[in-house]
Amino acid sequence: MTATRGPAAAGDGARRDTVATVVGQWQAVRPDLDTGPMEIIGRVNRCAALLQQAEDAPLRRAGLSRPEFDLLGALRRTGHELTPGDLARETFSSGAAVTKRLKQLTERGLVERRGDTRDRRVAHLRLTDAGRDLVDAVLPEQLAYERAVLSALDRDRQGELAGLLGELLSRLEGHMRTVRA
Protein backbone atom coordinates (compact mmCIF):
# COMPACT_ATOMS: atom_id res chain seq x y z
CA MET A 1 0.00 0.00 0.00
CA THR A 2 2.99 2.23 0.25
CA ALA A 3 3.64 1.95 -3.43
CA THR A 4 2.00 4.62 -5.56
CA ARG A 5 5.11 6.77 -5.61
CA GLY A 6 8.58 5.54 -5.96
CA PRO A 7 11.13 5.09 -8.69
CA ALA A 8 12.69 3.49 -5.61
CA ALA A 9 16.33 2.38 -5.41
CA ALA A 10 18.62 3.48 -8.25
CA GLY A 11 20.79 6.51 -7.75
CA ASP A 12 18.99 9.74 -8.57
CA GLY A 13 20.71 12.63 -10.22
CA ALA A 14 19.77 11.80 -13.78
CA ARG A 15 17.21 13.69 -15.83
CA ARG A 16 13.55 12.99 -15.31
CA ASP A 17 12.29 10.70 -18.05
CA THR A 18 9.08 11.31 -19.97
CA VAL A 19 7.29 8.52 -18.19
CA ALA A 20 7.94 10.15 -14.83
CA THR A 21 6.38 13.32 -16.21
CA VAL A 22 3.33 11.50 -17.46
CA VAL A 23 2.90 9.71 -14.17
CA GLY A 24 3.18 13.03 -12.39
CA GLN A 25 0.38 14.43 -14.53
CA TRP A 26 -1.87 11.52 -13.73
CA GLN A 27 -1.15 11.90 -10.03
CA ALA A 28 -2.16 15.52 -10.21
CA VAL A 29 -5.47 14.79 -11.92
CA ARG A 30 -6.35 11.47 -10.34
CA PRO A 31 -4.50 11.26 -7.03
CA ASP A 32 -6.67 8.31 -6.06
CA LEU A 33 -5.09 5.97 -8.60
CA ASP A 34 -2.10 3.74 -7.97
CA THR A 35 -0.02 4.51 -11.01
CA GLY A 36 2.73 2.09 -10.05
CA PRO A 37 2.32 -0.21 -13.05
CA MET A 38 2.92 2.67 -15.45
CA GLU A 39 6.42 3.14 -14.12
CA ILE A 40 7.33 -0.26 -15.48
CA ILE A 41 5.02 -0.81 -18.41
CA GLY A 42 5.23 2.72 -19.72
CA ARG A 43 8.99 2.58 -19.56
CA VAL A 44 9.24 -0.83 -21.18
CA ASN A 45 7.11 0.39 -24.05
CA ARG A 46 8.99 3.62 -24.47
CA CYS A 47 12.37 1.93 -24.24
CA ALA A 48 11.28 -0.60 -26.82
CA ALA A 49 10.20 2.18 -29.16
CA LEU A 50 13.42 4.13 -28.78
CA LEU A 51 15.66 1.10 -28.97
CA GLN A 52 13.93 -0.19 -32.06
CA GLN A 53 14.30 3.11 -33.78
CA ALA A 54 18.01 3.11 -32.95
CA GLU A 55 18.40 -0.53 -33.79
CA ASP A 56 16.83 -0.10 -37.15
CA ALA A 57 19.65 2.12 -38.37
CA PRO A 58 22.25 -0.56 -39.13
CA LEU A 59 19.58 -2.80 -40.61
CA ARG A 60 18.23 -0.17 -42.96
CA ARG A 61 21.72 0.29 -44.33
CA ALA A 62 21.56 -3.36 -45.35
CA GLY A 63 18.11 -2.86 -46.87
CA LEU A 64 16.36 -5.00 -44.29
CA SER A 65 13.49 -4.30 -41.97
CA ARG A 66 13.62 -5.69 -38.49
CA PRO A 67 11.03 -8.41 -39.09
CA GLU A 68 12.94 -9.52 -42.16
CA PHE A 69 16.14 -9.69 -40.19
CA ASP A 70 14.42 -11.65 -37.44
CA LEU A 71 13.40 -14.20 -40.00
CA LEU A 72 16.87 -14.53 -41.51
CA GLY A 73 18.31 -14.62 -38.03
CA ALA A 74 16.08 -17.51 -37.04
CA LEU A 75 17.39 -19.51 -39.97
CA ARG A 76 20.95 -18.60 -39.19
CA ARG A 77 20.92 -19.30 -35.48
CA THR A 78 19.10 -22.61 -35.60
CA GLY A 79 21.53 -23.82 -38.23
CA HIS A 80 19.03 -26.01 -40.06
CA GLU A 81 16.07 -25.66 -42.38
CA LEU A 82 12.76 -24.42 -41.02
CA THR A 83 9.22 -24.62 -42.29
CA PRO A 84 7.08 -21.48 -42.61
CA GLY A 85 5.22 -22.60 -39.50
CA ASP A 86 8.45 -22.94 -37.56
CA LEU A 87 9.46 -19.46 -38.67
CA ALA A 88 6.14 -18.02 -37.56
CA ARG A 89 6.56 -19.52 -34.10
CA GLU A 90 10.21 -18.56 -33.94
CA THR A 91 9.60 -14.92 -34.82
CA PHE A 92 6.28 -14.56 -32.98
CA SER A 93 4.46 -13.44 -36.05
CA SER A 94 1.49 -14.70 -38.02
CA GLY A 95 1.78 -17.27 -40.76
CA ALA A 96 0.51 -14.81 -43.33
CA ALA A 97 3.21 -12.30 -42.47
CA VAL A 98 5.86 -14.98 -42.81
CA THR A 99 4.52 -16.00 -46.21
CA LYS A 100 4.82 -12.44 -47.47
CA ARG A 101 8.27 -11.90 -46.09
CA LEU A 102 9.49 -15.19 -47.49
CA LYS A 103 8.23 -14.22 -50.90
CA GLN A 104 10.29 -11.05 -50.87
CA LEU A 105 13.37 -12.64 -49.38
CA THR A 106 13.41 -15.48 -51.89
CA GLU A 107 12.99 -12.97 -54.71
CA ARG A 108 16.01 -11.15 -53.36
CA GLY A 109 17.92 -14.40 -53.36
CA LEU A 110 18.50 -14.48 -49.60
CA VAL A 111 16.55 -17.66 -48.86
CA GLU A 112 15.77 -20.79 -50.84
CA ARG A 113 12.75 -23.03 -50.58
CA ARG A 114 12.56 -26.77 -51.01
CA GLY A 115 9.42 -28.88 -50.92
CA ASP A 116 9.14 -31.74 -48.49
CA THR A 117 9.15 -35.07 -50.30
CA ARG A 118 6.93 -36.86 -47.79
CA ASP A 119 4.39 -34.18 -46.92
CA ARG A 120 3.77 -31.90 -49.84
CA ARG A 121 2.01 -29.30 -47.78
CA VAL A 122 5.16 -28.16 -46.09
CA ALA A 123 8.15 -26.28 -47.43
CA HIS A 124 11.64 -26.09 -46.03
CA LEU A 125 13.50 -22.82 -46.05
CA ARG A 126 17.21 -22.23 -45.77
CA LEU A 127 19.55 -19.32 -46.24
CA THR A 128 21.40 -18.97 -49.51
CA ASP A 129 25.11 -18.18 -49.30
CA ALA A 130 24.24 -14.55 -49.94
CA GLY A 131 21.69 -14.63 -47.13
CA ARG A 132 24.14 -16.19 -44.73
CA ASP A 133 26.81 -13.68 -45.62
CA LEU A 134 24.40 -10.82 -45.17
CA VAL A 135 23.37 -11.93 -41.70
CA ASP A 136 26.96 -12.54 -40.70
CA ALA A 137 27.95 -9.11 -41.91
CA VAL A 138 25.05 -7.23 -40.35
CA LEU A 139 24.82 -8.90 -36.98
CA PRO A 140 28.15 -7.66 -35.59
CA GLU A 141 27.32 -4.09 -36.65
CA GLN A 142 23.96 -4.48 -35.06
CA LEU A 143 25.44 -5.69 -31.80
CA ALA A 144 28.05 -2.95 -31.78
CA TYR A 145 25.35 -0.37 -32.26
CA GLU A 146 23.25 -1.85 -29.49
CA ARG A 147 26.23 -1.95 -27.19
CA ALA A 148 26.83 1.72 -27.84
CA VAL A 149 23.24 2.61 -27.09
CA LEU A 150 23.19 0.58 -23.90
CA SER A 151 26.41 2.12 -22.68
CA ALA A 152 24.10 4.66 -21.07
CA LEU A 153 24.08 2.07 -18.27
CA ASP A 154 27.24 0.78 -16.66
CA ARG A 155 28.06 -2.91 -16.81
CA ASP A 156 26.67 -3.80 -13.40
CA ARG A 157 23.37 -2.12 -14.04
CA GLN A 158 23.11 -3.83 -17.41
CA GLY A 159 23.49 -7.14 -15.67
CA GLU A 160 20.85 -6.30 -13.09
CA LEU A 161 18.47 -5.08 -15.75
CA ALA A 162 18.95 -8.16 -17.91
CA GLY A 163 18.33 -10.34 -14.87
CA LEU A 164 15.15 -8.58 -13.81
CA LEU A 165 13.77 -8.52 -17.32
CA GLY A 166 14.59 -12.17 -17.74
CA GLU A 167 12.75 -12.99 -14.56
CA LEU A 168 9.71 -10.98 -15.57
CA LEU A 169 9.76 -12.41 -19.05
CA SER A 170 10.06 -16.02 -18.05
CA ARG A 171 7.07 -15.66 -15.75
CA LEU A 172 5.06 -13.77 -18.32
CA GLU A 173 5.76 -16.44 -20.88
CA GLY A 174 4.88 -19.15 -18.42
CA HIS A 175 1.67 -17.39 -17.56
CA MET A 176 0.70 -16.88 -21.17
CA ARG A 177 1.07 -20.58 -21.75
CA THR A 178 -1.35 -21.41 -18.95
CA VAL A 179 -3.91 -18.66 -19.50
CA ARG A 180 -3.81 -19.37 -23.22
CA ALA A 181 -4.33 -15.76 -24.38
Add this chain to the structure above:
Amino acid sequence: MTATRGPAAAGDGARRDTVATVVGQWQAVRPDLDTGPMEIIGRVNRCAALLQQAEDAPLRRAGLSRPEFDLLGALRRTGHELTPGDLARETFSSGAAVTKRLKQLTERGLVERRGDTRDRRVAHLRLTDAGRDLVDAVLPEQLAYERAVLSALDRDRQGELAGLLGELLSRLEGHMRTVRA
Protein backbone atom coordinates in the same frame (compact mmCIF):
# COMPACT_ATOMS: atom_id res chain seq x y z
CA MET B 1 35.48 -8.50 -21.77
CA THR B 2 34.01 -10.81 -19.24
CA ALA B 3 30.52 -10.05 -20.33
CA THR B 4 29.13 -12.29 -23.06
CA ARG B 5 27.42 -14.59 -20.63
CA GLY B 6 25.59 -13.56 -17.54
CA PRO B 7 22.01 -12.99 -16.54
CA ALA B 8 23.98 -11.96 -13.44
CA ALA B 9 22.38 -11.24 -10.07
CA ALA B 10 18.71 -12.17 -9.73
CA GLY B 11 17.85 -15.42 -8.01
CA ASP B 12 17.83 -18.29 -10.41
CA GLY B 13 15.33 -21.09 -10.20
CA ALA B 14 12.84 -19.65 -12.65
CA ARG B 15 12.20 -21.02 -16.13
CA ARG B 16 14.54 -20.10 -18.94
CA ASP B 17 12.97 -17.37 -21.05
CA THR B 18 12.83 -17.46 -24.84
CA VAL B 19 15.47 -14.80 -25.16
CA ALA B 20 17.93 -16.92 -23.21
CA THR B 21 17.25 -19.75 -25.63
CA VAL B 22 17.82 -17.54 -28.64
CA VAL B 23 21.03 -16.17 -27.18
CA GLY B 24 22.17 -19.72 -26.53
CA GLN B 25 21.59 -20.59 -30.17
CA TRP B 26 23.63 -17.64 -31.34
CA GLN B 27 26.45 -18.58 -29.00
CA ALA B 28 26.50 -22.06 -30.44
CA VAL B 29 26.72 -20.85 -34.02
CA ARG B 30 28.77 -17.70 -33.59
CA PRO B 31 30.75 -18.09 -30.36
CA ASP B 32 32.90 -15.13 -31.36
CA LEU B 33 30.11 -12.60 -30.91
CA ASP B 34 29.34 -10.72 -27.72
CA THR B 35 25.62 -11.24 -27.48
CA GLY B 36 25.30 -9.21 -24.30
CA PRO B 37 23.09 -6.50 -25.80
CA MET B 38 20.47 -9.06 -26.82
CA GLU B 39 19.87 -9.97 -23.22
CA ILE B 40 18.52 -6.51 -22.61
CA ILE B 41 17.17 -5.36 -25.95
CA GLY B 42 15.64 -8.68 -26.86
CA ARG B 43 13.93 -8.87 -23.53
CA VAL B 44 12.69 -5.32 -23.63
CA ASN B 45 11.14 -5.96 -27.01
CA ARG B 46 9.61 -9.24 -26.04
CA CYS B 47 8.27 -7.88 -22.75
CA ALA B 48 6.78 -4.94 -24.58
CA ALA B 49 5.05 -7.28 -27.02
CA LEU B 50 3.64 -9.52 -24.31
CA LEU B 51 2.63 -6.68 -22.02
CA GLN B 52 0.88 -4.85 -24.83
CA GLN B 53 -1.03 -7.92 -25.78
CA ALA B 54 -2.14 -8.32 -22.17
CA GLU B 55 -2.76 -4.65 -21.74
CA ASP B 56 -4.93 -4.51 -24.76
CA ALA B 57 -7.55 -6.75 -23.22
CA PRO B 58 -9.28 -4.19 -20.97
CA LEU B 59 -9.07 -1.59 -23.69
CA ARG B 60 -10.64 -3.76 -26.34
CA ARG B 61 -13.59 -4.30 -24.05
CA ALA B 62 -14.09 -0.55 -24.21
CA GLY B 63 -13.75 -0.57 -27.99
CA LEU B 64 -10.46 1.32 -27.96
CA SER B 65 -7.08 0.56 -29.41
CA ARG B 66 -4.03 1.44 -27.42
CA PRO B 67 -3.03 4.40 -29.59
CA GLU B 68 -6.56 5.76 -29.27
CA PHE B 69 -6.43 5.42 -25.54
CA ASP B 70 -3.06 7.13 -25.43
CA LEU B 71 -4.57 10.06 -27.21
CA LEU B 72 -7.55 10.31 -24.90
CA GLY B 73 -5.25 9.83 -21.94
CA ALA B 74 -3.07 12.72 -23.02
CA LEU B 75 -6.12 14.99 -23.04
CA ARG B 76 -7.26 13.72 -19.69
CA ARG B 77 -3.99 13.91 -17.84
CA THR B 78 -2.95 17.35 -19.05
CA GLY B 79 -6.33 18.70 -18.05
CA HIS B 80 -6.51 21.28 -20.81
CA GLU B 81 -7.08 21.46 -24.53
CA LEU B 82 -4.36 20.34 -26.90
CA THR B 83 -3.70 20.97 -30.55
CA PRO B 84 -3.11 18.09 -32.98
CA GLY B 85 0.56 18.94 -32.93
CA ASP B 86 0.65 18.76 -29.15
CA LEU B 87 -1.06 15.41 -29.27
CA ALA B 88 1.43 14.08 -31.79
CA ARG B 89 4.32 15.07 -29.57
CA GLU B 90 2.60 13.82 -26.46
CA THR B 91 1.85 10.39 -27.90
CA PHE B 92 5.07 10.05 -29.91
CA SER B 93 3.23 9.49 -33.13
CA SER B 94 3.11 11.24 -36.47
CA GLY B 95 0.78 14.12 -37.18
CA ALA B 96 -0.96 12.13 -39.87
CA ALA B 97 -1.77 9.31 -37.48
CA VAL B 98 -3.19 11.80 -34.99
CA THR B 99 -5.38 13.34 -37.65
CA LYS B 100 -6.89 9.96 -38.48
CA ARG B 101 -7.47 8.99 -34.90
CA LEU B 102 -9.03 12.33 -34.09
CA LYS B 103 -11.41 11.92 -36.96
CA GLN B 104 -12.67 8.65 -35.57
CA LEU B 105 -12.77 9.76 -31.98
CA THR B 106 -14.75 12.90 -32.80
CA GLU B 107 -17.17 10.83 -34.85
CA ARG B 108 -17.65 8.61 -31.83
CA GLY B 109 -18.34 11.67 -29.73
CA LEU B 110 -15.37 11.21 -27.41
CA VAL B 111 -13.52 14.39 -28.31
CA GLU B 112 -14.60 17.81 -29.53
CA ARG B 113 -12.72 20.21 -31.71
CA ARG B 114 -12.74 23.96 -31.60
CA GLY B 115 -10.96 26.26 -34.00
CA ASP B 116 -8.54 28.84 -32.68
CA THR B 117 -9.92 32.32 -33.11
CA ARG B 118 -6.56 33.98 -33.62
CA ASP B 119 -4.77 31.42 -35.77
CA ARG B 120 -7.20 29.55 -37.97
CA ARG B 121 -4.69 26.84 -38.85
CA VAL B 122 -4.78 25.32 -35.43
CA ALA B 123 -7.50 23.35 -33.75
CA HIS B 124 -8.03 22.73 -30.06
CA LEU B 125 -9.20 19.35 -28.89
CA ARG B 126 -10.84 18.45 -25.64
CA LEU B 127 -12.62 15.46 -24.23
CA THR B 128 -16.38 15.40 -24.25
CA ASP B 129 -18.10 14.31 -21.06
CA ALA B 130 -18.50 10.89 -22.59
CA GLY B 131 -14.81 10.79 -23.42
CA ARG B 132 -13.83 11.81 -19.95
CA ASP B 133 -16.13 9.26 -18.40
CA LEU B 134 -14.75 6.55 -20.64
CA VAL B 135 -11.15 7.28 -19.71
CA ASP B 136 -12.03 7.48 -16.04
CA ALA B 137 -13.82 4.16 -16.24
CA VAL B 138 -11.20 2.32 -18.23
CA LEU B 139 -8.02 3.54 -16.59
CA PRO B 140 -8.57 1.87 -13.22
CA GLU B 141 -9.36 -1.44 -14.91
CA GLN B 142 -6.29 -0.99 -17.01
CA LEU B 143 -4.10 -0.37 -14.01
CA ALA B 144 -5.59 -3.28 -12.10
CA TYR B 145 -4.88 -5.55 -15.01
CA GLU B 146 -1.34 -4.29 -15.30
CA ARG B 147 -0.81 -4.75 -11.60
CA ALA B 148 -1.94 -8.33 -11.90
CA VAL B 149 0.40 -9.02 -14.77
CA LEU B 150 3.35 -7.44 -13.01
CA SER B 151 2.70 -9.38 -9.85
CA ALA B 152 5.01 -11.94 -11.42
CA LEU B 153 7.66 -9.77 -9.74
CA ASP B 154 7.62 -8.97 -6.04
CA ARG B 155 7.38 -5.37 -4.90
CA ASP B 156 11.09 -4.84 -4.35
CA ARG B 157 12.03 -6.16 -7.73
CA GLN B 158 9.37 -4.00 -9.35
CA GLY B 159 10.96 -0.97 -7.74
CA GLU B 160 14.42 -1.96 -8.92
CA LEU B 161 13.18 -2.61 -12.41
CA ALA B 162 11.33 0.69 -12.61
CA GLY B 163 14.44 2.47 -11.39
CA LEU B 164 16.77 0.84 -13.89
CA LEU B 165 14.39 1.38 -16.77
CA GLY B 166 13.94 4.99 -15.77
CA GLU B 167 17.66 5.50 -15.73
CA LEU B 168 18.12 3.90 -19.11
CA LEU B 169 15.19 5.77 -20.56
CA SER B 170 16.20 9.19 -19.32
CA ARG B 171 19.64 8.75 -20.85
CA LEU B 172 18.25 7.41 -24.10
CA GLU B 173 15.90 10.33 -24.34
CA GLY B 174 18.66 12.76 -23.56
CA HIS B 175 20.85 11.17 -26.19
CA MET B 176 18.12 11.24 -28.80
CA ARG B 177 17.71 14.93 -28.24
CA THR B 178 21.36 15.62 -28.92
CA VAL B 179 21.90 13.20 -31.79
CA ARG B 180 18.68 14.38 -33.34
CA ALA B 181 17.54 11.06 -34.82
Add this chain to the structure above:
DNA sequence: CAGCGATTCTTTACGAGTAAAACACGTGCT
Protein backbone atom coordinates in the same frame (compact mmCIF):
# COMPACT_ATOMS: atom_id res chain seq x y z
C1' DC C 1 -10.36 -47.06 -50.71
C1' DA C 2 -13.67 -43.26 -50.24
C1' DG C 3 -14.50 -39.63 -47.29
C1' DC C 4 -13.94 -36.46 -43.36
C1' DG C 5 -11.57 -33.81 -40.15
C1' DA C 6 -7.22 -31.72 -39.13
C1' DT C 7 -2.91 -29.50 -40.67
C1' DT C 8 -0.01 -26.42 -43.32
C1' DC C 9 0.43 -22.86 -46.08
C1' DT C 10 -1.33 -19.05 -49.17
C1' DT C 11 -4.60 -15.60 -50.71
C1' DT C 12 -7.82 -11.86 -50.04
C1' DA C 13 -9.87 -7.85 -48.05
C1' DC C 14 -9.09 -4.51 -45.01
C1' DG C 15 -7.40 -1.38 -41.30
C1' DA C 16 -3.62 1.47 -39.68
C1' DG C 17 0.73 3.89 -39.91
C1' DT C 18 4.17 6.58 -42.57
C1' DA C 19 6.53 9.91 -45.64
C1' DA C 20 5.93 13.28 -48.73
C1' DA C 21 3.10 16.47 -51.00
C1' DA C 22 -0.55 19.57 -50.64
C1' DC C 23 -3.16 23.00 -48.32
C1' DA C 24 -4.28 26.92 -45.42
C1' DC C 25 -2.76 30.49 -42.67
C1' DG C 26 0.13 33.79 -40.12
C1' DT C 27 4.44 36.86 -40.24
C1' DG C 28 7.67 39.88 -41.48
C1' DC C 29 10.09 42.39 -45.06
C1' DT C 30 10.10 45.75 -48.68
Add this chain to the structure above:
DNA sequence: AGCACGTGTTTTACTCGTAAAGAATCGCTG
Protein backbone atom coordinates in the same frame (compact mmCIF):
# COMPACT_ATOMS: atom_id res chain seq x y z
C1' DA D 1 -0.27 46.36 -50.04
C1' DG D 2 2.30 42.46 -51.93
C1' DC D 3 4.83 38.43 -51.46
C1' DA D 4 8.13 34.91 -49.93
C1' DC D 5 8.71 31.92 -46.07
C1' DG D 6 7.69 29.18 -42.06
C1' DT D 7 4.30 26.66 -39.44
C1' DG D 8 0.20 23.66 -38.36
C1' DT D 9 -2.71 20.33 -40.25
C1' DT D 10 -4.67 17.29 -43.65
C1' DT D 11 -4.48 14.44 -47.78
C1' DT D 12 -2.47 10.96 -50.81
C1' DA D 13 -0.11 6.92 -52.12
C1' DC D 14 1.97 3.15 -50.42
C1' DT D 15 3.63 -0.60 -47.20
C1' DC D 16 2.83 -3.92 -43.92
C1' DG D 17 0.33 -6.76 -40.67
C1' DT D 18 -3.81 -9.27 -39.55
C1' DA D 19 -8.03 -12.12 -39.59
C1' DA D 20 -10.68 -14.92 -42.16
C1' DA D 21 -11.44 -17.62 -46.03
C1' DG D 22 -9.42 -20.77 -49.37
C1' DA D 23 -6.60 -24.55 -51.31
C1' DA D 24 -3.84 -28.51 -51.00
C1' DT D 25 -2.63 -32.49 -48.60
C1' DC D 26 -2.28 -35.91 -44.91
C1' DG D 27 -4.02 -39.61 -42.05
C1' DC D 28 -7.45 -42.08 -39.98
C1' DT D 29 -11.81 -44.69 -39.91
C1' DG D 30 -15.39 -47.31 -41.49
